[in-house]
Amino acid sequence: MLTISNLHATVADKPILKGLSLTINAGEVHAIMGPNGAGKSTLGYTLGGRPGYEVTGGSVEFLGQDLLELEPHERAAAGLFLGFQYPVEIPGVSFVQFLRESLNAQRKSRGEEPLSGGEFLKLAREQAALLKMDMDMLKRPVNVGFSGGEKKRAEMVQMGILAPKLAVLDETDSGLDIDALRIVGDGINSVMRAPDKAVLLITHYQRLLDYVKPDFVHVLAAGRIVKTGGPELALELEERGYEAVAA
Amino acid sequence: MADMALLPTRKDEDFRYADLAALEQVWPVAVETISVAAGESGNLALVLDGAVPVARELAIVLGEGASLDLRVLNAGAGYGRIAVRIELGRSASFTLGAAQLAGGDQVVEIVSDVLHAAPDAVSRQVVRSVAGGQATANYLGKVRVAKGADGTDGSQSVRAMLLDRTATANAKPELEIFADDVKCAHGCAVGELDANGLFYMAQRGLPPAEAKKLMLQAFVAEAFAGAPDEERLLEAALAALGRLV
Numbered sequence: 001m002l003t004i005s006n007l008h009a010t011v012a013d014k015p016i017l018k019g020l021s022l023t024i025n026a027g028e029v030h031a032i033m034g035p036n037g038a039g040k041s042t043l044g045y046t047l048g049g050r051p052g053y054e055v056t057g058g059s060v061e062f063l064g065q066d067l068l069e070l071e072p073h074e075r076a077a078a079g080l081f082l083g084f085q086y087p088v089e090i091p092g093v094s095f096v097q098f099l100r101e102s103l104n105a106q107r108k109s110r111g112e113e114p115l116s117g118g119e120f121l122k123l124a125r126e127q128a129a130l131l132k133m134d135m136d137m138l139k140r141p142v143n144v145g146f147s148g149g150e151k152k153r154a155e156m157v158q159m160g161i162l163a164p165k166l167a168v169l170d171e172t173d174s175g176l177d178i179d180a181l182r183i184v185g186d187g188i189n190s191v192m193r194a195p196d197k198a199v200l201l202i203t204h205y206q207r208l209l210d211y212v213k214p215d216f217v218h219v220l221a222a223g224r225i226v227k228t229g230g231p232e233l234a235l236e237l238e239e240r241g242y243e244a245v246a247a
Numbered sequence: 248m249a250d251m252a253l254l255p256t257r258k259d260e261d262f263r264y265a266d267l268a269a270l271e272q273v274w275p276v277a278v279e280t281i282s283v284a285a286g287e288s289g290n291l292a293l294v295l296d297g298a299v300p301v302a303r304e305l306a307i308v309l310g311e312g313a314s315l316d317l318r319v320l321n322a323g324a325g326y327g328r329i330a331v332r333i334e335l336g337r338s339a340s341f342t343l344g345a346a347q348l349a350g351g352d353q354v355v356e357i358v359s360d361v362l363h364a365a366p367d368a369v370s371r372q373v374v375r376s377v378a379g380g381q382a383t384a385n386y387l388g389k390v391r392v393a394k395g396a397d398g399t400d401g402s403q404s405v406r407a408m409l410l411d412r413t414a415t416a417n418a419k420p421e422l423e424i425f426a427d428d429v430k431c432a433h434g435c436a437v438g439e440l441d442a443n444g445l446f447y448m449a450q451r452g453l454p455p456a457e458a459k460k461l462m463l464q465a466f467v468a469e470a471f472a473g474a475p476d477e478e479r480l481l482e483a484a485l486a487a488l489g490r491l492v
Contacts (some may be wrong), residue, residue, distance in 0.1 A: 048446075048450050049449075050446050051442065051446065071449070071454075071455075072446060072449035072450055073449045073450075073452050073453055073454045073455070073458075075450075076449070076450055076451055076452035077452050081450075082450050084447065084450075087447070088441070088443045088444050088446075088447040089444075090441075090444050090447070090448070090461075090462065090465075091465060092462075092464075092465025092466065092468060092469070093461050093462065093464075093465045097461070098448065098451070098453075098461065099451070101453060101457060101461065102448070102451040102452040102453045103452065105452045105453050105454055105457060106452035109452075141465075158451065162451065162452065
């Protein structure tokens with residue numbers, strides 16, 4: 001589904017990713033862990049196509065397409081979802097309006113019929129219920145006045161509505177209390193655990209991986225993947241620290 | 248007072264940033280007078296969305312306890328100027344909600360002169376401007392509080408959004424106060440669309456033009472909040488926004 005080969009990327013001319021390679025197949029859940037400054041968030045933003053994140057080498061193939069050739073909105077329509085570490089507030093624009101227009105823009109570019117207002121609300125209600133989020137919250141402006149945990153939950157509701165093929169979730173577990181962590185974990189499993197979907201979890205901690213069991217765990221350090229293993233690697237990292245394990 | 252038959256120059260403060268060449272085509276401008284009698288209330292929405300230059304000048308008097316809700320959508324394809332002079336009687340209430348949208352090398356402007364002539368009147372001005380290309384959006388707004396007009400409550404909220412680095416916004420909120428017990432507030436800001444917000448929206452699948460339109464729609468809507476024909480004004484604004492992004 002996703003093949004990243006020898007990816008190099010800079011932010012403000014500073015090299016951050018230095019030859020990162022990673023292959024994710026449909027049906028798999030991968031976790032990337034690593035110390036601060038290793039390039040975890042840069043990887044997510046580079047895949048999403050954020051302005052200012054410049055690819056200086058390597059390639060990324062996503063579902064048979066050259067991902068790096070696509071504009072950010074085209075990447076979304078191709079099936080890539082990026083869960084933000086810090087979801088952005090957009091005053092005056094309601095979640096319902098924003099998501100309906102986003103979904104219909106995606107559908108249009110795939111040659112599908114747009115959803116009507118009623119059809120969209122039904123879908124939104126189902127997905128909000130899955131994440132135990134009050135539908136009234138989706139009538140409010142995007143992320144405005146939401147707590148950190150509510151924003152993360154809203155990210156997962158959006159993921160459910162947009163139904164991507166690949167979700168790259170950047171520290172979706174940060175800012176969540178124990179109950180919210182379980183709800184979000186269950187949400188990821190029910191939306192993304194499918195033979196034709198895949199997940200890349202970017203995280204500092206092992207605790208989310210108790211709920212969303214990864215097939216592969218990678219350690220990212222200094223812009224490259226330095227170690228790959230199974231779920232046991234996350235436990236080892238938790239116990240011994242990045243420095244000992246990645247060395 | 249300048250001779251109304253003569254075309255103003257840049258030295259006339261109210262025409263400092265005007266498009267004088269375009270103004271010449273519609274000069275002289277006839278003053279439209281409106282008065283709202285004591286205790287009465289009225290509302291008026293001006294929508295400029297044509298292709299030719301327009302300049303209008305309103306002279307308004309609100310009687311004791313009268314109120315007026317004035318909304319303006321200044322979104323034509325050429326020069327657009329709305330000048331409002333208003334005198335508020337005791338306990339009168341005036342709302343001005345204006346949105347201006349300009350692209351190309353267009354100039355749009357709102358000029359207001361609100362005189363609190365008697366005590367306890369309230370004036371609220373909300374002006375939202377969007378300018379792209381080489382366009383210029385102006386707001387020159389004066390709030391004057393006469394001697395003895397105690398209990399005055401006036402506010403000006405002025406914001407402009409520049410879509411390109413080549414666009415210009417001029418904002419000049421002014422206060423002239425000759426009374427003691429007065430509450431006057433003004434806020435003014437010129438900015439650009441939030442790049443983080445635009446990327447966030449793109450990441451969910453919205454093409455850049457749609458994302459900008461959605462953000463600008465929310466921005467402009469602040470000028471029409473609470474208007475009797477809010478929906479119609481928003482629709483007209485949205486149609487005009489399509490031209491800019």
